[in-house]
Amino acid sequence: MGGGFRVLHLVRPFLAFLPEVQSADRKVPFREKVIYTVISLFIFLVCSQLPLYGIHSTTGADPFYWMRVILASNRGTVMELGITPIVTSGLVMQLLAGSKIIEVDNNVREDRALLNGAQKLLGILIAIGEAVAYVLSGMYGPVGQLGVGNAILIILQLFFAGIIVICLDELLQKGYGLGSGISLFIATNICESIIWKAFSPTTINTGRGAEFEGAVIALFHMLITKSNKVAALRQAFYRQNLPNVTNLLATVLIFLIVIYFQGFRVVLPVRSKNARGQQGSYPIKLFYTSNMPIILQSALVSNLYFISQLLYRKFSGNFFVNLLGQWKESEYSGQSIPVSGLAYLITAPASFSDMAAHPFHALFYIVFMLTACALFSKTWIEVSGSSARDVAKQLKEQQMVMPGHRESNLQKELNRYIPTAAAFGGVCIGALTVLADFMGAIGSGTGILLAVTIIYQYFETFEKEKATTLVSEPSIVNMATEAIFASLRRRSSPSLDAFLTTTVNLSGVPLIQTLASISAEIISCFRGVRFCFQRRNSRSLIRKIEVLLVLFEYISDDSGLDSTAVLCFKELFLFLHRSKFLLHYCAQSSKLWLLLQNQSLSDFFHVLNRDIVTLLDVLPINSLNLSDDIREQIELLHQQSSKSTTLFVDHNDELLRHKFYSFLHGFEKGQIPNSGELRSFFVEKLEISDPKSCRDEIEFLEEQIVNHDCDDLEPTSSLINGFVAITRYCMFLLLGFEDDGMEWIIENSKKQRKCLIAEEIVDTFMTLPKDFVCSISLSLMKDPVIVSTGQTYDRSSIVRWFEEGHSTCPKTGQKHVDSSCIVPNLALRNLITRWCAAMEFEDSPNESPALVLQTRASMEATKATVSILIQNLAGGSELAQIVAAREIRLLAKTVRKRGVLIGEAGAIPHLHRLLKSKNAVVQEHSVTAMHNLSVCEENRSLIMEENDCLESIVCVVASGLTLEAQGNAAATLYSLSTVHEYKKRIANVDGCITSLASLSRNGKPRGKKDALNALYGIWSHPDNCSQMINSGGVSAVIGALADEDEAVTERAAVVLGVVANHSLGAETIGREESAVAGLIELMRCGTPRGKENAVATLLHLCINGGTVVVEKVVRAPALSDLTQKLLLTGTNRAKRKASSFLALVRKGCENTAMMRSGNREGSFRTHVSLPISIPVSVL
Template sequence: MEEEKGALVQSLIDVVNQIASIGDYSCAVKKEYCNLSRRLKMLISMFEEIRESKEQIPEETVKALVSLKEALVLAKELLIFGSEGSKIYLVLEREQIMHKFHDVTARLEQALSRISYENLDVLDEVKEQVQLVLVQFRRAKGRVDAPDVELYDDLLSLYNKSNDAAADQDVLRRLAEKLQLAGIAELTQESLALHEMVSTSGGDPGAIFEKMSNLLKKIKDFVQTENPNLDAPAREKNLPPCSSSGQTNTDRNHKTPVIPDVFRCPISLELMKDPVIVSTGQTYERFCIEKWLEQGHGTCPKTQQTLSNATLTTNHALRSLIDHWCDANGIEPPKRPSSSRPCKTTSAFSPVERAMIEILLRKLTSSNPEDQRMDAGEIRLLAKRNADNRAAIAEAGAIPMLVTLLLTPDSRTQEHAVTALLNLSICEVNKGSIISSGAVPGIVQVLKMGSMEARENAAATLFSLSVVDENKVAIGASGAIPPLVTLLSEGTRRGKKDAATALFNLCIYQGNKGKTVRAGVIPTLMRLLTEPGGGMVDEALAILAILASHPEGKFAIGAAKAMPLLVDFIGNGSPRNRGNAAAVLVHLCAGDQHLAEAEALGVMDHLVDLTQNGTDRGKRKAAQLLQRLSRFVEQQKQAQDQSQQLLSQAQQMRPPSVADAVVDS
């Protein structure tokens, strides 16, 4: 008990010390949070006295201290929130923040009120100090200082304006000063904090983030326009003050070119120096996203999607575009951080090849549909030619761009994009990048709505990606199976084969088998088995063999009256088809229901032949079936003999009939 008491009190001291170490608070909550922190620091003396005391603490007081610890932890989180969180968020959501503040202070006051101070072995002045804290909490209950109305109104007016609406320069100046967002470091920290706070809020992170992020962007643009050299390296600040036109760099009329949004990191809102792609397909400045991940986040800051992995892939295409834009605007391209690791495969390609690929990718971002269509087609052909091209195209950052084009309304561009992804997926290392770029929903959409060629290539892409076991689960959950079954029914011969191979591969995962049966695949497979000149018998039997192991599959195959066809394939099919048909029968005949029908159709002679002339798998399946059928036939014979014997006994024991009595007389 003494050890438990010591641990509890020490934990209380630790929490208060952590609270004491929290830095300055945002102007939106400064006074309330400073008062709360100051009051809690006054409790340290009581905790230290209790720790040193040899007297036993009453049980009721122990319970009160446990409640106090829980309230202190909540207070610490609240205070950290007010110190490191987004200043913009704290102003606009002040009412919600104050509601949490009142809830925490009420819990602290309630826990302190339950402590039996008269039974504690602490100095009287310490008791008086704690009583003072308790009185201050009671007086402060429900009371807060008036917010900075001008600051709130300024932020709200900017928050509610459309993205392209001109903002009042005086408003922006006041906001930058009051929120202390006059430097790049402060702006970057604010952006990081905004991402974190919005992602952990209980509201609508997407809508909130977009509007607050745009608001912060306007403030940052204003700050950088007012101070053009704010984020320039020292070596740039020492450049001669005159430009080639004779104007000074500090000329008030000189307009700094507006950085395109696509070139800005969504976190820092700065021009990206080393853009990298995360598993959701979004691009960030390497330093910012690394910091985000180091803080323990497992989500994409912009989309809030869970990151499937922490891999960061250099976006070479975007880097090239940024360099091109800087050159066109007379700005020195951003210097790459020395810690940035070059891709291992870069040296394998000539500058000409890399330049050609980057030019193609640059045009993919064009707003001209014709350019997109042509360049997607070029990338499709390049990716088809050889493994080196596939590696170079993926390394250049093409995959996320192609994924975006999957949803384009132009059917030909859509077809090029999905086929390019198919060709890229041949390279094993690209499969993970395609999945992590969020390609599967787009591929499924093409499979549902695209042209026949696009649908066929979408099916082939899903097959290629599903070679990786974990991808089978994701693809099956994406809704891909029903459109694959549809393609299996209505596609060209090539489309049917692509759909069949994809379905077979997906059904290796047990969880996809039921989905495939429920999508109506069994009637389609039965039709393919009897389709004259269809050429799909091999694929149909292979899928039936894998589905028969699932209860729903077994039931559906039995209900489709498949037995005569299966027996015929065991007797007359190719070695592979004989083995698959036997595998289906092994599952169907697990009970007595179908054994009699199979035996009546003459399957036993076929099975004897298969055990001698089939493939290894066919021989095993045939042997299993023969054993099962032999046991069934023997049981049936025994039952028949027993029945005959009972009938004979019954006849011997029956009483004489009237006719017999007449004869006797």
């Protein structure tokens, strides 16, 4: 161990004697933390008002006057030292550790304990030293007059107050409180000072007569007592030597500016190298070093003031002392102020007029403040472990990397932001301090900056604690989850599973009080709700609960309940729980879904009525000592409930339900219902009168398709899909396009998300919920299934597990697992889908509605909808065209049959025309819809036969209005190139290959991958090889190997592997100097899949590229080590390729002549296979 550790070891003997607060052995609830924080603050405030016993005088000049507010100290009280000892010791130890004078490994628990002990010991020594210095300096009177006893007593008081501050700070930081005690005391002291100067009732004689010190009090006093109101206002706003209203307004303005700047940050995305899907962000705030620059600058200035004052008192005639600063006593405050020298130059001008009168002083002060804060900020990140180097090291230790950047470039990328944020943030803090001082803000600019930043930090702490509390309570978890999914769904979809299960473990008075509370909550929540359906049943149930509430409130104070009564009340708890859930279900579900479930819901209400009848039959009313009035109400409730023995189904609701089914049957027969009937049903009866409400209904019904476990339930998934198609048709037929607000949501969604990130206070990593991750692949489950042991896995992973010969459960280890018994976990699949959509997570499961059997009714309704959409594509307004193109895009995405139907209906010519639109939104939706249609084989010929359509798609690739449109156009070309006859025709379009090459270099990551796929599709035609090489296609793919995005690099390696299968392609790749280097770099830093593709491509290069290429590959540095490493740690395919590659290289080196003779193909081609799988995405 180094010498730094030996220094810390010197602290070890003292640890047993240092005061210590034990860490919390449990998670302290949020309310308790608030209580501890309030108590700590109360103790500090009391100590700040307790006068020191034994002092003679405190009327002299205060050398620490300039730092009192910031150091949370109060002259003449036991809190004279304030937080000075603990702050000073903390800064000293941080500087020593950061500059490596003492070595501390924060990952070692003993080192952390020793460092904390050293900081505490140093703080105690500083408290003793300062207490002695205060007494000996004569701050409390001459030492001779104090006497030895009083002097020792004062020192002990100051010492024990310092110990109290240290303990209070430790108490809050060890989990019992919120935030830091130091920050709490500073903010409180500063706010107290500001409030006092605003509302102080004390009077001071300033030569103009006695005036109130408080600015607000003085304003009202002058307005009341002076006859000249204008003069009174002028004096209140601009009076000198006392706080005025202008100072108060300046303080408020600075507060608002600082709060505004707190939200500025750059968010760098990060993800885990080990666990797929684990991702988050690292925020770099504008105020990266928080308030440390201003604290360090204030400490420097304060110490200079202190030294200058002490020297000036004793050596006022000395030239160098006067150069440091000359001082005189203020006429009003009694404190010494600098009037010349360096101390004067670094003191803020009193006002803008003072600044104009002394420009050099103002300029020197501004330059000093900005420079000092910038330098202190940059220095602090180096010594505090928050520099780019330290952050990169921490991220690497946590196995986190930045997407799109190689691990070796992590520090370089962070260096682009962190030093700049530190320096610029320091300058901003200095500038705000200068502005506050010039404007005369109350409490000084330094104090305001500290107060606002600390209060903001406490706000963040409160938000995080509240979020943690929410997660710990089951009932609130559901609310939080619903809030998360609110961006995706208008309303949550209730599950009736909860209607059947709940437990209660209460008895006696707590049980009665709980029943009363639940009843009151139900009544307050649902009494004023306008139920669309089940109106009579809902009102009847609420009235029953109102009567029960009267009963519960009457007996809530009576604890004498017999066992029968307790049992009945427990059953009533279950009754109330089910009632609340059912009422919530009816209030929150969609109108169409409630209509379809009308009979089932009526049956649930009937079951609850039977339950209340049974409970009132058994309830021992005589033993409850009820009043006559209460008893009469309960008996009446019993009688009325007993009469309602038959199931009530609202006749009007049933007529509407049958009407809805008649629309479905009409479409089933190919008969489109009359628009008047549809309008009467949807708009007049159901009051679905705007596109947003209609979309909400569609989304809710689609969610029910996902939630269906099988098609045995009524209505079946296929029927629901038909109702969705009918509702979509009615939306466009009846409600039109002009008021469709979804477009603006889509357009602004990305901007809104960026704003939310910029304002977000959370700066911790966001990981996948563990229940969403497959325990085999450690990645997000796309198709979760349940095996016979009850465990859930991703289907592809568990099938592969069984195919490899395993017969045990991967998680539990249970043997003889039935591999044939795999059941889809649709509930989890739905939850994952919703979570991915809410979080904008790309790697989400495919939506289930696409897999539902498409009935004739749904197809006929879709055909009618497409007809309306095409009419608006042809002659609608620009907004109508946007909506129509977007809807066709979505329809073609989900179900293949719909894509064929849309193509046959004639949408392609109109989409082709819109590809040339100057509206970026229209173009993007049109080209994306074209791409989704091209996935269907039947539509590819229609697209290729459309006159100039192919050329228009290439034009979008070359000069699309958005990068998304360019990428989707490239994806369309790839989809078309899957037909062999079209490959040559696509390549012959002017600028096609050149545009794809350009997009692969300059597009977004997804667009780059689509461009590479298209180049791959074109290359696979033998006649296109030379054209690809001459147009720069191969060079573009090679250039993509150096892309910052790993996915693009990996895709480029795949495409190069296919290109290298041809001798012409392999020779072309071999001539590029960067090709082999890029593949070697991918083998070094890529993902397992990327390394596998890289070695496979190198293998094909050597097979088909000739001796020159083999020699170039063999000479590549570190190739042998990387290949050997792949043999040991790579995937199975990577190991096979690496083994073949090494064998090939050795054989090539041994027999170069054979390679030149052309026999290489016969020698090696049979050893190699390169399966390629490039998915076609739908958008």
